[in-house]
Amino acid sequence: MSPSDTPITTEDDEGSRDFIRDIVHEDLNSGRKSSVVTRFPPEPNGYLHIGHAKSIVLNFGIAEEFGGRCHLRFDDTNPAKEEQEYIDAIQEDVRWLGFNWGDHLYYTSDYFEQLYVWAQHLITEGLAYVDDLTADEIREHRGTLTESGTNSPYRDRAPEESLDLFQRMRAGEFENGAKVLRAKIDMSSGNINLRDPVIYRILHAEHPRTGKDWCIYPNYDFAHGQSDAIEEITHSICTLEFEDHRPLYDWLIKNLPVPSEPHQYEFARLNLTYTVLSKRRLMQLVNEGHVEGWDDPRMPTISGYRRRGYPAAAIRDFAGRIGVSKSNATLEVQALEACVRDHLNTHAERRMAVLNPLKVVIENYPEDQSEELDALNNPNDETAGKRKVPFSRELYIERDDFMEDPPKKFFRLAPGREVRLRYAYFVTCTEAIKDDNGEIVELRCTYDPETKGGNAPDGRKVKATLHWVSTAHAVGARIHQYEHLFTEEIPGGGAGDFLEDINSNSLSILTGCKLEPALQNAKHGETVQFERLGYFCLDKTATSDELVFNQTIGLRDNWAKVKAKG
RNA sequence: UGGGGCGUAGCCAAGUGGCCUAAGGCACCGGCUUUUGAUGCCGGCAUUCGGAGGUUCGAAUCCUCCCGCCCCAGCCA
Helix, strand or coil, X not given: CCXXXXXXXXXXXXXXXXXXXXXXXXXXXXXXXXXXXXXXXCCCCCCCEHHHHHHHHHHHHHHHXXXXXXXXXXXXXXXXXXXXXXXXXXXXXXXXXXXXXCCCEEEHHHHHHHHHHHHHHHHHCCCEEEECCCHHHHHHHHCCCCCCCCCCCCCCCCHHHHHHHHHHHHHCCCCCCCCEEEECCCCCCCCHHHCCCEEEEECCCCECCCECCCCEEECHHHHHHXXXXXXXXXXXXXXXXXXXXXXXXXXXXXXXXXXXXXXXXXXXXXEECCCCCCHHHHHHHHHCCCCCCCCCCCCCEHHHHHHHCCCHHHHHHHHHHHCCCCXXXXXXXXXXXXXXXXXXXXXXXXXXXXCCEXXXXXXXXXXXXXXXXXXXXXXXCHHHCEEEEEEECEEEEEHHHECCCCCCCCCCECCCCEEEECCCCEEEEEEEEECCCCCEEEEEEEEEHHHCCCCCCCCCCCCCEECEEECCCCEEEEEEEECCCECCCCCCCCCCCHHHHECCCCEEEEEEEEECHHHHHCCCCCEEEECCCEEEEECCCCCCCCEEEEEEEECCCHHHHHHHHC
């Protein structure tokens, strides 16, 4: 089963109330709205990340819960930054997350002609004018946060003149920046967005979808609300930084002959510890080569998590668990990781793999013998079935599972001590063989044939169970392990640049790892548990010659805690 | 110093005047179970809701003042 095959409605519907759902509920109850239409409106200027997932789950989730629909709309009003590559990647990611927009795929650029007509309408009504001021001059006239602005000398130019100029802007008569169209609102407003905001600018650039059809483009403010109105969006949900824009959103809806009256609601965007979630920074990580690409398994992008082996269901679950509010929140990554472990624990099949091999010879096991032992694919799920694992005289175990001179609380293998090899036998260590440098290179053990399968007929117990792989049957692999990409909870939170907080140990590559043969058939998109270690998935770079696995996440490790306490 | 928001446990987050001596999750700490030191199970973890006053029989929820944090001065979204 691939992660995206899991149903999306299983996570609790109960208790997932939030202020936005309250509003939707109330709108429906009061009859203010008769249906619910939401939209997820990404700008195709980068890849989707976990923060977007929160918005996607919110928008598609509300639509589904209230029997409405959710549109996917590309907010493509800035050809200088947008690319087809991103349009494609975004669709793939939303789909992988498990959401379906049906026929409702839209582009703001589909509305350019209508938007242009509405801009003319505003001019005719005396509510917009073409301004000849330069960008610098406009900024100077805007005033400051505490001082009101001053009117542009072109503010009162006749509508006919503005109309003519606006048409000539469209015709391509002017250079970039020579003129802009501004809404005529209030230069003394405390809300800077209302100080005659620019709504159209000249941009001689090729658009991914409209090509060279246009050389003037509406900006976000002039495009978003009207696009919502055209699509009859009922609840336009965005993040907190747009709160200041709502009066402008409403002003445009009120002053334009739009077909419906959408409303905007804002919620707090997601922040995660030890990660960076701004497109600018993610772009920088990619462009400057700090990671391998947008889908580097250390990236908080949807594609990064997918390659890392995070199930889509876990990301959905996370988005549901964290809630929606207006308080600026930074979640601990552990909350996300807990969702990943939760899902994988119940769904991932188990296998055995040795990351740092130490050879073990079972002295009393016949030289040329080997046998196939039964192993459960998932002890927590009867239906997962079982598989055969080959056992023989020579095995690999994890180096960390042996200590020549163990401390009190270490109860794995040590000289003279008996432990269980999972699904196999009890073995007792008789000797540790070292090389000239004193390094342990091999263990000699004996096994008890009576304990086949892992239980002693005489009822004696053993304190530890180790995973292992038969040397003759082992499959080699390279394994990538990851730590957080940053060493600080809030990268760049101090005085320095966020790049200074990059964790130089975020990737470790282990070669010469030994896997049980069943892993030879590992499939892309399937995350499995390597018993006692963690969850792993086949990387996209794996070939039939070289298996490459990414560590999705480790198992909780209490021994590490005990060890650390000393 | 203008405008817009937010402040409930280490991190999220329910709660909208009495059933709150405040739900749930993550984290953390104990115990039990365990052929993964995993999982599971049980228990603990805010007499207090940014602070101070006030209204009320009664406040996290209402009022006043104060404090702290976030966003806004792109022809980005």
